[in-house]
Amino acid sequence: MDTYDIMLYVSYALVGIGAVVAILLPLIKSLDDPKSLLKTGLGVVGIVILFFVAYSISGNEVLPKFESDPFNLTPAMSQMVGGLMITTYILVIVALVGIVITELNKAIR
Numbered sequence: 001m002d003t004y005d006i007m008l009y010v011s012y013a014l015v016g017i018g019a020v021v022a023i024l025l026p027l028i029k030s031l032d033d034p035k036s037l038l039k040t041g042l043g044v045v046g047i048v049i050l051f052f053v054a055y056s057i058s059g060n061e062v063l064p065k066f067e068s069d070p071f072n073l074t075p076a077m078s079q080m081v082g083g084l085m086i087t088t089y090i091l092v093i094v095a096l097v098g099i100v101i102t103e104l105n106k107a108i109r
Contacts, residue, residue: 051087058082 030037059082060075067073 047087047091050090051083054086054090055079055083058086 027037030040058079060079062073062075062078
């Protein structure tokens with residue numbers, strides 16, 4: 001094992017620790033104010049509902065060249081990827097519309 005492998009594993013560990021801390025510390029802080037935890041829960045439920053709507057309208061067709069090695073893509077996996085892509089598109093559009101509305105609101109005031 002050379003230096004590159006060691007640094008790669010260290011970076012994996014640091015990303016994992018950062019993700020755990022980024023999730024746990026706001027949860028611990030929100031225990032002081034349960035209303036903020038409710039708002040966060042409603043946001044997560046909204047995104048999950050959006051994903052299931054996007055998943056239900058996405059297709060599950062797979063081209064023959066992706067059914068074999070190295071992809072081994074199944075119709076269920078194809079539908080999952082389609083649902084995630086549609087969810088991402090919708091969230092990006094909502095974010096951009098929100099930015100434009102905010103900037104227009106600030107320009108008017």
